[in-house]
Ligand SMILES: Cc1cc2nc3c(=O)[nH]c(=O)nc-3n(C[C@H](O)[C@H](O)[C@H](O)COP(=O)(O)OP(=O)(O)OC[C@H]3O[C@@H](n4cnc5c(N)ncnc54)[C@H](O)[C@@H]3O)c2cc1C
């Protein structure tokens with residue numbers, strides 16, 4: 001029996017991460033193409049809730065309770081147990097979300113198991129008896145396809161690679177336990193701080209209205225917010241706007257911020273620098289408002305409005321409100 | 326405070342990257358710069374040493390092709406004390422597993438209280454190397470730091486989460502992943518640029534490393550590139566000019582057409 005494809009489920013403050021359903025759906029397609037089994041794994045202090053959520057997407061989910069994860073950073077707590085389970089059950093491929101915790105887990109497991117990692121997959125297909133992993137490199141100027149040289153590997157998958165589609169009938173959750181063979185130093189969580197102004201999260205938003213340096217200041221973000229409200233979207237920003245202190249870092253899109261894939265990306269006063277582009281270029285529709293006829297964003301936007309955002313922006317809000325009645 | 330910063334020379338993002346006949350990036354002809362995210366780590370390291378009552382030193386550690394020293398000079402000009410460059414023809418085409426093993430082996434030969442890595446590399450890295458190095462060395466791993474506060478043999482980090490920060494704490498030595506939230510990297514001063522010319526860059530080959538028998542290099546790569554090509558061009562851009570009210574109508578019409586509202 002060839003090694004299974006495992007989907008590593010992730011827990012957030014509000015339940016299972018959306019990306020876990022997406023990678024589970026992707027894994028099912030790979031399972032169908034390869035004839036391999038697809039199994040979910042949730043390892044956490046108390047894995048049961050996320051395991052149940054993940055079972056909506058895969059026929060079988062392993063729930064591994066790791067008591068050490070209580071009050072500690074999750075990845076150093078669960079990685080030794082997950083590695084031991086992988087060694088015992090010998091799956092061939094592990095799919096993880098390309099989220100902060102997912103990256104930490106992939107890197108740690110790669111070192112513990114000696115397995116290769118392909119990162120930030122935008123798609124995976126099956127060919128020549130192995131996964132072919134699609135990634136975008138150099139700010140999207142190059143698309144690459146890579147494979148593993150042995151029949152095992154870890155893939156981190158970007159949000160939005162596929163839409164999550166639940167099974168017609170949910171799968172089963174099986175509780176498992178394992179004795180870890182290595183130890184990692186544990187990292188205690190001694191406190192939590194909420195960010196001053198937590199805006200709506202951008203990773204999962206269908207519509208993002210983003211502001212850049214051209215917005216001119218914190219007041220300019222009032223206009224960005226108005227547009228986001230009128231479109232039912234979240235507010236994003238460039239690093240220039242974040243560095244100026246106009247909006248929190250949590251909203252930054254790009255190489256050092258978040259990678260997003262909304263249906264609509266409306267950019268106000270954003271030049272479209274390569275480090276910003278990498279974070280938003282896969283948006284289905286990009287509309288940019290910029291007074292510079294030659295800003296780089298004009299080269300990859302679907303609609304490019306040459307004009308002053310302080311005139312065009314309010315006019316769009318008015319037009320949307322008029323339509324809404 | 327002795328800090329090692331893991332810094333990768335990467336192709337200049339504004340340059341035109343060239344691929345070799347094997348489809349891999351030709352790292353010998355592409356101008357290299359220090360990975361932008363690693364500059365945040367370096368800046369944080371320099372600030373920590375400057376703030377430390379008993380001073381300290383910052384070592385830059387890179388695994389890179391033989392033209393790496395030129396790239397490391399800029400990091401030295403920013404204020405790092407010395408560079409360590411692991412370079413070996415056998416390392417061309419290395420995968421993540423090899424990179425992690427090599428960096429961990431090089432760190433075994435250095436003395437440090439803290440290792441800082443960047444959040445990811447701009448040339449296709451997926452932000453996994455730091456975690457791997459920490460796991461191999463058995464170092465506490467504290468990622469996505471917005472604040473790093475060492476005190477009394479421990480380090481406290483504000484780790485960025487979806488809703489704010491987790492405050493995490495571990496004994497030193499530890500490996501911390503830096504982010505942009507730690508602050509803008511400084512520009513090298515003229516004095517720094519002059520001083521960098523005479524700073525030491527130690528070059529090591531695979532044979533100099535204590536790999537504990539682990540195999541590394543392109544020959545044992547766990548991943549391989551199958552194909553690379555430029556993306557399909559997006560459909561032509563619709564350019565809108567003219568008075569704001571008309572432009573706004575056109576935008577809204579476009580959104581309706583695309584069923585976005
Ligand atoms: C290592 C590294 C990592 C980085 N990571 C990121 C990242 O994650 N995210 C990111 O965004 N950037 C990142 N950057 C920065 C990036 O290079 C750019 O500097 C940044 O994206 C520029 O932001 P901007 O478009 O808001 O500003 P600018 O480039 O200054 O563009 C402002 C635009 O607004 C337009 N404008 C001004 N006024 C008006 C008006 N009234 N009406 C209409 N248009 C107007 C101007 O024509 C201009 O095109 C990174 C850089 C480095 C080196």
Ligand SMILES: Nc1ncnc2c1ncn2[C@@H]1O[C@H](COP(=O)(O)O)[C@@H](O)[C@H]1O
Nearest residue numbers: 331388442443445446450451452453454
């Ligand atoms: N070849 C390398 N030399 C030095 N540091 C590296 C190298 N590759 C990765 N790193 C470090 O690991 C971090 C994450 O890299 P990556 O996993 O490739 O995205 C980088 O920001 C660097 O700090």
